Amino acid sequence: MELGSVIQVLENKTILVTGATGFLAKIFVEKILRVQPNVKKLYLLVRAADAKSASQRLQNEVIAKDLYRVLREKLGANWNSFISEKVTSVPGDITLENLGVKDSNLVEEMWREVNIVVNVAATTNFDDRYDVH
Ligand SMILES: NC(=O)c1ccc[n+]([C@@H]2O[C@H](COP(=O)([O-])OP(=O)(O)OC[C@H]3O[C@@H](n4cnc5c(N)ncnc54)[C@H](OP(=O)(O)O)[C@@H]3O)[C@@H](O)[C@H]2O)c1
Numbered sequence: 001m002e003l004g005s006v007i008q009v010l011e012n013k014t015i016l017v018t019g020a021t022g023f024l025a026k027i028f029v030e031k032i033l034r035v036q037p038n039v040k041k042l043y044l045l046v047r048a049a050d051a052k053s054a055s056q057r058l059q060n061e062v063i064a065k066d067l068y069r070v071l072r073e074k075l076g077a078n079w080n081s082f083i084s085e086k087v088t089s090v091p092g093d094i095t096l097e098n099l100g101v102k103d104s105n106l107v108e109e110m111w112r113e114v115n116i117v118v119n120v121a122a123t124t125n126f127d128d129r130y131d132v133h
Contacts, residue, residue: 010036014113018094019121020044021061028118029062033086034071043110045090045099045121054091063087094121 010032019025025044032039044062048054062068063083072079090110093100101107 007036010116011038012040013115014041014043015039015116015118016043016045016090016110016114017118017120018045018092018099019119020046020089021057022120022122022124024120025118026062026065026067028120029087030067030071033082034074037082037086039086041088041113042086043088043090043114045092045094045101047093047121048089048091051089051091051103054089058087058089094119 015032017025017029020029029042029044032042044058046054046057048057075082090099090101090106092098098107101110
């Protein structure tokens with residue numbers, strides 16, 4: 001598949017990305033927002049207890065990173081409104097039912113809206129306990 005057609009496919013699509021604070025997801029999300037700013041929305045699942053801490057983690061561990069500098073500079077004064085429009089943080093945990101998303105309105109909204117799921121949440125510690133994961 002040509003890059004151009006991948007970009008086209010993503011136009012006006014809504015994507016749920018898990019593992020949003022992770023290495024791969026950060027790069028993936030930045031690339032989507034940069035090459036296809038007409039993506040409709042990205043729901044970014046962040047391991048967190050509530051909406052506030054998910055949003056804080058997303059801001060501190062993803063959006064504020066230097067990786068997003070090119071896009072931030074390109075958008076200038078529109079950066080904050082672009083991010084608010086395109087990105088929604090979702091507190092959750094993929095090991096739980098409904099991905100641990102407690103807000104039933106948000107679950108329904110995602111069922112309705114999401115076109116593509118990109119699951120990159122994973123335990124990447126090599127010394128974790130087998131009975132926990
Ligand atoms: N990095 C590479 O070069 C590479 C190459 C090929 C394949 N992969 C594969 O791609 C996947 C992701 O790799 P990565 O390098 O991005 O890993 P990573 O940096 O360790 O990120 C893992 C992400 O998954 C999240 N996570 C873990 N358990 C979760 C749970 N129960 N619910 C929700 N989120 C959870 C982590 O959240 P917290 O921040 O809360 O821990 C983190 O955001 C892995 O399967 C890896 O084997 C990676």
